[in-house]
Amino acid sequence: MNDLTGKNVLVLGGSRGIGAAIVRRFSAGGANVSFTFAGSRDAAAALAGETGATAIQANSADRDALTATVAAQGTLDVLVVNAGTLVLGDPLELAADDVDRMIDVNVRAPYHASVEAARRMNDNGRIIVIGSVNGDRMPFAGGAAYAMTKSAMQGMVRGLARDFGDRGITVNSIQPGPTDSDMNPADGPMAATMHSFMAIKRHARPTEIAELAAYLAGPHGSMITGSLQTIDGGFGA
Numbered sequence: 091m092n093d094l095t096g097k098n099v100l101v102l103g104g105s106r107g108i109g110a111a112i113v114r115r116f117s118a119g120g121a122n123v124s125f126t127f128a129g130s131r132d133a134a135a136a137l138a139g140e141t142g143a144t145a146i147q148a149n150s151a152d153r154d155a156l157t158a159t160v161a162a163q164g165t166l167d168v169l170v171v172n173a174g175t176l177v178l179g180d181p182l183e184l185a186a187d188d189v190d191r192m193i194d195v196n197v198r199a200p201y202h203a204s205v206e207a208a209r210r211m212n213d214n215g216r217i218i219v220i221g222s223v224n225g226d227r228m229p230f231a232g233g234a235a236y237a238m239t240k241s242a243m244q245g246m247v248r249g250l251a252r253d254f255g256d257r258g259i260t261v262n263s264i265q266p267g268p269t270d271s272d273m274n275p276a277d278g279p280m281a282a283t284m285h286s287f288m289a290i291k292r293h294a295r296p297t298e299i300a301e302l303a304a305y306l307a308g309p310h311g312s313m314i315t316g317s318l319q320t321i322d323g324g325f326g327a
């Protein structure tokens with residue numbers, strides 16, 4: 091159904107969690123996948139060995155390193171910007187530098203990587219960023235800065251969809267709800283609170299997010315652009 095054979099794909103932040111599931115799904119679909127990681131060298135090497143994908147160490151917070159990495163991939167068919175960080179807490183207590191580092195990774199990097207990829211992307215390419223349902227709904231205290239970064243992605247995909255639409259390039263955000271990963275373990279201390287906001291009261295599996303990414307990247311996704319694809323078990327309903 092979703093033929094990714096021969097597609098050149100770069101996943102930013104692919105070593106763990108949702109990104110790793112996307113690397114596995116796209117590799118299984120026949121794509122040529124490269125992925126970046128920041129610090130998880132062992133996890134990245136294991137995933138590369140398992141899937142045949144290429145692991146590249148590149149910190150998304152370093153704009154020059156990031157754009158050089160994207161440019162070095164040459165002509166891409168698909169860019170997936172998954173790398174993201176989560177800083178939660180009382181805004182009166184949070185360190186300003188920690189908030190700014192999150193803004194670097196969650197906002198600046200997706201924009202600059204997307205633009206750099208589009209410079210040499212094939213017609214009918216795909217840009218997919220991993221946002222969050224928190225871009226629409228932040229139902230507990232302490233998440234203002236994180237929610238702000240994910241809301242910023244919404245404006246970016248709407249605008250870039252119009253900038254690149256004449257080349258058939260689609261630009262979309264996938265907005266997961268709680269999804270089992272190191273960032274948000276299904277058995278973590280916040281799980282019950284998060285499930286209380288949901289219609290389907292469980293964390294998503296990273297593979298469920300990866301299937302949506304594969305759909306958007308495949309031939310059936312060609313008219314979906316400038317959109318927010320929420321996959322959250324009803325968290326935002």
Ligand SMILES: NC(=O)c1ccc[n+]([C@@H]2O[C@H](COP(=O)([O-])OP(=O)(O)OC[C@H]3O[C@@H](n4cnc5c(N)ncnc54)[C@H](OP(=O)(O)O)[C@@H]3O)[C@@H](O)[C@H]2O)c1
Pocket residue numbers: 102103104105106107108109110126127128129130131133148149150151172173174175176195220221222223265266267268269270271272273274
């Ligand atoms: N899990 C959830 O409930 C949930 C819900 C909504 C949205 N999201 C979003 O989904 C995305 C993935 O989340 P996750 O839960 O899979 O997180 P995760 O388990 O913490 O994994 C994060 C991945 O991003 C990479 N990464 C982080 N900072 C990076 C940087 N500066 N440069 C390059 N790579 C970097 C990590 O690489 P290293 O291994 O090298 O650190 C890792 O591969 C994020 O954008 C997150 O905001 C998650």
